[in-house]
Amino acid sequence: MKFELLQLEEDRIRFLLSGVSAAFANGIRRACMSEVPVLAIDEMGLYDNTSVLFDEQISLRLGEVPLRAEDLDLFSKPEECECGGTGCPGCRIEFMLSSEGPGLVYSKDIQFADPGVKAAFDKIPIVILGEGEKLVIEGFATKRVGKDHSKWQAGTLCGYKNLPSIEIKDCNGCKKCVEVCPRNVLVMEGDRAKTTNILECSLCKLCTDACEAGAIKLTPIMDSFVVSIESSGTIAAKELVARAAQEIKARAEDLDAKLAELS
Ligand code: SF4
Ligand code: SF4
Ligand SMILES: [Zn+2]
Incomplete structure (x- = not known):
């Protein structure tokens, strides 16, 4: 697993998790909302x-x-x-x-x-x-x-999305994708479109729909997630995520111990 911090404030944190399943990212999200006392x-x-x-x-x-x-x-x-x-x-x-x-x-x-x-x-x-x-x-x-x-509920707005991959080939410079992108992920560089802040991409596909040349290949990276966690104010966002991870770890260890008793 790879962790990259993208944004840290007292009441919100955003990070990139790579090399994990959607179930793991969702486990962190759920634990932030429902398991941290x-x-x-x-x-x-x-x-x-x-x-x-x-x-x-x-x-x-x-x-x-x-x-x-x-x-x-x-x-x-x-x-x-x-x-x-x-x-x-x-x-x-x-x-x-x-x-x-x-x-x-x-x-x-x-x-x-x-x-x-x-x-x-x-x-x-x-x-x-x-x-x-x-x-x-x-x-x-x-x-x-x-x-x-x-x-x-210690975590209020907690969510995750797949990190997108955007490839642009054979662009004719019509700018349509740049005009429709609601998050300013695409910009023109000379007569070609290119990606800029890809972390903001919501995978809405407006750009691929607008590109008549079929120049944009947009795919979610299935094992990479941008996770956003916002705290209710009861606890710092960084501590909230750390405690959520501890809760998951404690349950996994408990399950491991119970399985060991069976063998
Ligand atoms: S998928 Fe949506 S947000 Fe992402 S680059 Fe295309 S238009 Fe922008
Ligand atoms: S819509 Fe397609 S062809 Fe037009 S600028 Fe964007 S990528 Fe290039
Ligand atoms: Zn007591």
Whole structure:
């Protein structure tokens, strides 16, 4: 397998994987979306809510706020915690949200008992409180995975596509392919078309359809994939992919051990 980093930002990563199957690339994508455990608000008690929103709407909004932990490994999933899942600071992070209007309540107003945990983004609006309106909530965040509920989905936009191969022969310089390409993958060099940023090609085939001379040969490279992963903000994109790979590795080792027991 060959790995080439194409783009790295805090919340997104794009890389080229070569020498792997589509199933492997898809496994990474799926693990980023559903197997990497992160924190989300899961349980709460509303002691006062005189805002215009129903309790259920407030709960839904709080549950969808991405949470960031300085060290995610300090916390366990409830069923894996040494408390046996009954609830302790290792698997339930207490929070409090107390606000009085007038004003907008934001995600940054959620105060966690653990100073290493906070909303990933400060300015997610929760509710507008009018004069004298109050919101008082206490509850807990827990660590789970995206397949339990989308609020724990660490990877949001996760996808992959085959790396294309584009060959241009016997071009007559009509420029039609350059004009139709929606991603500016093709340019004219003198009186010939040539590829430029091939990584942007979506294999849409508009260029081959437009080329009356049949000069373009467009084929997907079956064992090379451009993988794009975007994080919800709960975890850095680079760490998300690393943890997804660890999850796949752990399962493969588990399967290997079970098969070894049979032989
Ligand atoms: S397949 Fe689509 S994106 Fe790729 S070069 Fe042709 S027109 Fe552009
Ligand atoms: S459409 Fe075909 S012939 Fe025209 S410039 Fe593109 S490759 Fe060349
Ligand atoms: Zn516990």
